[in-house]
Amino acid sequence: MFSRGTESVYPALRSIRLFYNRWYRRLRMDIWFPHVPLALAVGIAGALAILPTVRQYAAEYLHLDLNHLFNALHPISGHVPALILSGVPTVVVGILQILIAVGLLGRSRIAWLSAVGITIAQLALTLHTGAAPIQTSEIIYIVALLVALILARNSFARSSLAAGTLFAVASVLVLMVYGVLGSYLLGAGFTPPITNLPTSFYFVIVTMSTVGYGDILPKSEEARLFVVSLIILGLTVFATALTAVIGPVLQGRINATIGPRRKKMKRVNHFVITGQGALARNTARELRKRGEPVLIVIEDGDTSFGDSETIVGDPTELETLRDAGCEHARAILALSDDDSDNAFVILAARELGTDAKKVAAVSTRKNLERVRRVHPDMILAAPVFGSEVLAMALTEEKIDGDWLLSRFLDVRPATN
Numbered sequence: 001m002f003s004r005g006t007e008s009v010y011p012a013l014r015s016i017r018l019f020y021n022r023w024y025r026r027l028r029m030d031i032w033f034p035h036v037p038l039a040l041a042v043g044i045a046g047a048l049a050i051l052p053t054v055r056q057y058a059a060e061y062l063h064l065d066l067n068h069l070f071n072a073l074h075p076i077s078g079h080v081p082a083l084i085l086s087g088v089p090t091v092v093v094g095i096l097q098i099l100i101a102v103g104l105l106g107r108s109r110i111a112w113l114s115a116v117g118i119t120i121a122q123l124a125l126t127l128h129t130g131a132a133p134i135q136t137s138e139i140i141y142i143v144a145l146l147v148a149l150i151l152a153r154n155s156f157a158r159s160s161l162a163a164g165t166l167f168a169v170a171s172v173l174v175l176m177v178y179g180v181l182g183s184y185l186l187g188a189g190f191t192p193p194i195t196n197l198p199t200s201f202y203f204v205i206v207t208m209s210t211v212g213y214g215d216i217l218p219k220s221e222e223a224r225l226f227v228v229s230l231i232i233l234g235l236t237v238f239a240t241a242l243t244a245v246i247g248p249v250l251q252g253r254i255n256a257t258i259g260p261r262r263k264k265m266k267r268v269n270h271f272v273i274t275g276q277g278a279l280a281r282n283t284a285r286e287l288r289k290r291g292e293p294v295l296i297v298i299e300d301g302d303t304s305f306g307d308s309e310t311i312v313g314d315p316t317e318l319e320t321l322r323d324a325g326c327e328h329a330r331a332i333l334a335l336s337d338d339d340s341d342n343a344f345v346i347l348a349a350r351e352l353g354t355d356a357k358k359v360a361a362v363s364t365r366k367n368l369e370r371v372r373r374v375h376p377d378m379i380l381a382a383p384v385f386g387s388e389v390l391a392m393a394l395t396e397e398k399i400d401g402d403w404l405l406s407r408f409l410d411v412r413p414a415t416n
Contacts (some may be wrong), residue, residue: 017340018340021316021340021344024316031318031319034148034152034155035104035105035106035107035152035155035156036105038104038115038145038148038149038152039101039102039104039105040101041145041148042097042098042100042101042104042115042119042145042149043097043098043101044141045094045097045119045122045141045142045145046093046094046095046096046097046098046100046101047094047098048094048138048141049090049091049093049094049097049122050090050091050094050095052090053090053091090122092174092175092178092233093118093121093122094122095174096114096118096171096174097115097118097119097122099167099170099171099174100114100115100118100167101115103115103166103167104156106158107155107156107157107158108156108158108167109156109157109158110167110240111156111167112149112152112153112156113240114167114171114240115149116146116149116150117236117240119142119145119146119149120146122142123139123142123143123146126138126139126142127139167241168240168241168242169241171237171240171241172237172238172241175208175233175234175237176201176204178230178233179200179204179207179208179230179234180197180200180201180204181200182226182230183200183203183204183226183230184196184197184200186218186220186222186223186226187199187200188220189218189219189220189222189223190203190216190217190218190219190223191216191217191219192216194216199216202216203216204230207227207230207231207234208230208231208234208238210231210235266293267295267324267325267328267329268325268328269293269328269329269330270292270293270294270295270325270328270329270330271287271292271293271294271295271329271330271331271333272295272297272321272324272325272326272329272331272332272333272356273294273295273296273297273333273335274296274297274315274332274333274334274335274336274341274342274345275315275333275334275335275336275337275341275342275361276298276299276336277335277336277337279335279337279361279380280296280333280335280336281305283333283335284296284305284308288308294308294309295308295309295310295311295324295325295329296308296309296310296311297310297311297313297315297320297321297324298310298311298312299312299313299314299315311323311324315334315341315345315348316341316344316345316347316348317348318348318351318352321348321349321352321354322352326349326352326354326356327352327353327354327356328354328356329354329356330356330357331356331357331358331359332345332346332349332354332356332357332358332359333359333361334346334358334359334360334361334376335359335361335380336361337363339361339362339363339364339367339370339371340367342360342361342362342371343360343367343370343371343374345360346358346360346371346374346375346376347374350374350375357377357378358376358377358378359376359377359378359379359380360374360376360378360379360380361379361380361381362379362380362381362383362384363383363384364383364384365384368381368384
């Protein structure tokens with residue numbers, strides 16, 4: 001009973017996977033999915049964080065001229081606008097989310113980590129404000145976004161020093177604006193009072209650097225809460241910024257010091273092998289024995305290929321094939337145990353426009369014609385015709401060498 005149910009499930013799962021792979025290729029999802037939708041979703045979440053404050057306070061301040069606006073912001077009277085207590089933290093989160101969305105477009109790992117952290121912070125702020133119907137919808141949206149970010153973690157693996165530096169500088173600037181504006185608005189709550197922007201800037205630098213000279217102290221409850229938020233945000237942003245900038249540099253030095261001394265080959269006129277089965281491993285070993293350069297594309301950290309250079313990625317994606325140098329390769333060998341994966345690799349290679357010879361392995365007779373439709377230069381069908389050759393040998397039929405080679409290696413001229 002259990003085995004019968006299992007047998008009915010596997011064909012259904014395989015059909016779903018084939019359907020997904022087909023539309024994945026037709027819609028060119030390797031170019032824009034999932035980083036573009038997630039970047040838009042994070043940007044929308046940032047807009048959701050900013051718009052309520054803009055809607056609430058635009059009518060109050062926009063009708064004033066600049067002089068009146070400056071006087072309204074001046075805290076000499078001790079009046080504290082509600083903006084600094086309820087709106088500004090949310091606005092800062094929203095601005096950071098919009099900046100992070102730009103980093104997600106480049107599949108930056110640091111942008112993904114920041115997106116997860118800032119989305120959790122936005123969820124906490126939204127839960128803190130109450131549970132009105134519109135806020136309930138926002139909570140559902142933020143939770144769904146957080147789940148989507150976690151599920152797509154493997155799609156954000158780029159570690160760029162330039163992108164990390166840009167994100168770090170933008171985060172520090174946003175935090176500085178928050179600190180200077182907040183301390184200036186709450187200036188009457190400090191001793192001595194903060195009455196100008198240079199003093200506010202000085203206090204923010206001293207506080208965020210954790211120096212704390214003690215010449216300016218928060219006295220009111222609002223000022224103390226603001227300083228607490230500034231310290232927490234400052235430590236978080238600076239820690240993230242240092243990780244983004246220094247992390248890739250240290251990782252490179254560590255890898256160069258204690259890592260293997262394997263020299264990367266020049267990815268020109270080499271063999272690219274996709275797949276992690278016995279056929280792929282044995283083919284890589286035989287090519288290395290003949291002194292040929294071999295690069296393996298794997299989807300996880302498989303270490304069974306010995307000294308062959310490997311890259312981790314989906315071999316059906318154009319970006320992965322470009323990273324493997326397939327445009328300048330001698331041959332691309334799709335040797336996975338899954339015939340559909342091999343067909344999609346050949347399709348991707350043809351879409352890449354490379355002149356490399358394209359070889360696809362086929363393990364099931366019913367898939368032979370399907371793989372031929374993607375026009376590989378060579379089809380390796382040893383499992384398909386092995387039984388036929390064995391039967392001929394057992395019955396002592398004459399086996400011609402040329403016929404045998406043509407059966408095992410279906411060689412066809414490439415058609416564009």
